[in-house]
Structures are given as structure tokens and as C-alpha cells.
Amino acid sequence: MARAITLIRSASLSDVAEYAYAATAPAESRLIFLAGACPLNDDGSTAAIGDYAGQAVRAIENMQAALAASGASLQDVISTRVLVASARREDLVAAWEVVRDSFADHDVPSTLMGVTVLGYEDQLVEIEAVAAVLDSADSLTHVAAERGCGPEVPQ
Numbered sequence: 001m002a003r004a005i006t007l008i009r010s011a012s013l014s015d016v017a018e019y020a021y022a023a024t025a026p027a028e029s030r031l032i033f034l035a036g037a038c039p040l041n042d043d044g045s046t047a048a049i050g051d052y053a054g055q056a057v058r059a060i061e062n063m064q065a066a067l068a069a070s071g072a073s074l075q076d077v078i079s080t081r082v083l084v085a086s087a088r089r090e091d092l093v094a095a096w097e098v099v100r101d102s103f104a105d106h107d108v109p110s111t112l113m114g115v116t117v118l119g120y121e122d123q124l125v126e127i128e129a130v131a132a133v134l135d136s137a138d139s140l141t142h143v144a145a146e147r148g149c150g151p152e153v154p155q
Helices: 052-069 089-103 137-146
Strands: 006-008 022-024 030-037 077-085 110-115 125-133
Touching: 030 052, 052 077, 052 089, 052 125, 077 089, 089 110
Parallel strands: 077 110
Antiparallel strands: 006 022, 030 125, 077 125
């Protein structure tokens, strides 16, 4: 499938940042706005209590599940916001390194923020994302059928 995302770099901006400074998606792309991916286990408990990197890993796994349910992948993400419940730079970096490594060469524009508290008990990391995909008519029919929004599609 063709990708909708174009990552933009500028020679007039520092190359120290480990991400593109901007990204675009064409008007015909379908945008996917994800809720913040939290480090929750299947039973609703918080994963990796006290471990910033461990929580980032679980949040990325949950993000990938939400993307897959939307007919997308990490390669379709156009931007992220990484929230870390800490005022310590090393805690933010621990979470960021997991996010950066998970996206590999697809280094989307990102914001890394230290925050006071997050919503779940013992939660340290949350990752927001927006994705964009170019759908074919066939893929739209399959996504709609999987969601129960259209006719069944034979497998």
C-alpha cells in the first residue's frame, strides 16, 4: 500500500533533533486520531509499574493494536506527543528512546513533555498519535466489515 506521509526536514533547523520537524498528508488521505495509548495490560492493570521504558513499550504495543484496528501501522503515523509523568529529564529520555526506536526510520514530528500526573494509577507514560492512510476501495470495505459497519466481506 502506498504511504500517505511525507516527512519534512529543513536545512535551516538543527539536525540534533531525532525526528522530522514537519509532516504532510495529501487531502485524500483518511486521518486517524488515536486516544492516548496507555501502558495498560489486557485486564486494565497498569504495566511495568515504576519503569518508564517498560511503560513506553506497553503503550507502543497498545498503540499498534489501535492502529491495526484502524487499518494502519506505525509507518502511517504523522505525529506523536509523548507525555511522561516526571520532571526529571532522564525519565523523559528513557520513554523517548523506546518511542524513537519503535518508529525506527519513520521519525515523525514529536513532542516530548513532562507532566505532573496521568490518568491511571501508577501510570508514567502516555503516547498520543495522529495517522494518515491512503485507502483503496477494497481496503475500506474490509475495514468497514471488520467494524460491523458494512456487508460481510469473504476472506
